[in-house]
Amino acid sequence: MNTILAAKDLCKTYVVNKREQTVLNNVSLQIKPGEFVSVMGPSGSGKSTLLYNISGMDKMTSGSVVFKGTELADLSEKEMSVLRLHKMGFVFQQINLLKNLGIIDNIVVSAYMAKNGSRKEINQFARELMARTGISELADNDITQASGGQLQRAAICRALINKPDIIFGDEPTGALNSKSANEIMEIFRDINESGTTIMLVTHDVKVAAKTERVLFMIDGRIEGDYYLGKLQAANNDNIEREQKLLQWLLEMGW
Numbered sequence: 001m002n003t004i005l006a007a008k009d010l011c012k013t014y015v016v017n018k019r020e021q022t023v024l025n026n027v028s029l030q031i032k033p034g035e036f037v038s039v040m041g042p043s044g045s046g047k048s049t050l051l052y053n054i055s056g057m058d059k060m061t062s063g064s065v066v067f068k069g070t071e072l073a074d075l076s077e078k079e080m081s082v083l084r085l086h087k088m089g090f091v092f093q094q095i096n097l098l099k100n101l102g103i104i105d106n107i108v109v110s111a112y113m114a115k116n117g118s119r120k121e122i123n124q125f126a127r128e129l130m131a132r133t134g135i136s137e138l139a140d141n142d143i144t145q146a147s148g149g150q151l152q153r154a155a156i157c158r159a160l161i162n163k164p165d166i167i168f169g170d171e172p173t174g175a176l177n178s179k180s181a182n183e184i185m186e187i188f189r190d191i192n193e194s195g196t197t198i199m200l201v202t203h204d205v206k207v208a209a210k211t212e213r214v215l216f217m218i219d220g221r222i223e224g225d226y227y228l229g230k231l232q233a234a235n236n237d238n239i240e241r242e243q244k245l246l247q248w249l250l251e252m253g254w
Ligand SMILES: Nc1ncnc2c1ncn2[C@@H]1O[C@H](COP(=O)(O)OP(=O)(O)OP(=O)(O)O)[C@@H](O)[C@H]1O
Pocket: 014, 015, 016, 023, 041, 042, 043, 044, 045, 046, 047, 048, 049, 050
């Protein structure tokens, strides 16, 4: 099967106060290039841990994660960070922009690190991304001079600046009001349509219903894998998809 990312028997164990806690319990999953996947499940079920382990941000305890043909467990920390810098983008609930840099500087910094073109080319691409996400006018602003929704758009630009193959989001709409959340999901849909694979953790049925496939985690395992199909642009009224998803989540014991 054509996969961009495949996890097999992925386990993650934390030791807290000498007690072992298994947070990921033999998780196996495959993501195809271009898929738009969300991960749902109760708090503490291991969603963030899954995201961090399949993206190499955290080190798995055992098992295998293959990303574009590379086994992550075989990489040194340095090799892993180079792979992440060039091929993966991250968007979090807490926006994590650097306070002492302006918005455009926050967006370009990882492209400078990756030496992805000349500074002029990088700045031009950053401005294209800002136009695409509707924040052109903020380029020279300080990050204190923007709303939460605008900052999340900037964070998405930052995640896209090195043209990653995959974007990981950990509750990227979690801190936003529903209007901003909808707008951010529209941007993700557009990014996905242009070919980037996306995997988002969310608690929000409305958000998950806009993705193509929903994984459901309980107690460190993937207990369900539901295919909704791609959301079409014209299909902005999401009610039917939300109802189908909700029905499935209830059957899963949500
Ligand atoms: N660094 C850590 N050290 C010890 N335990 C941890 C660590 N990170 C997470 N855990 C534990 O692992 C379990 C899963 O945490 P995780 O953050 O992956 O859950 P989640 O599904 O993302 O929850 P939420 O929806 O609340 O964000 C929790 O019991 C948590 O306490």
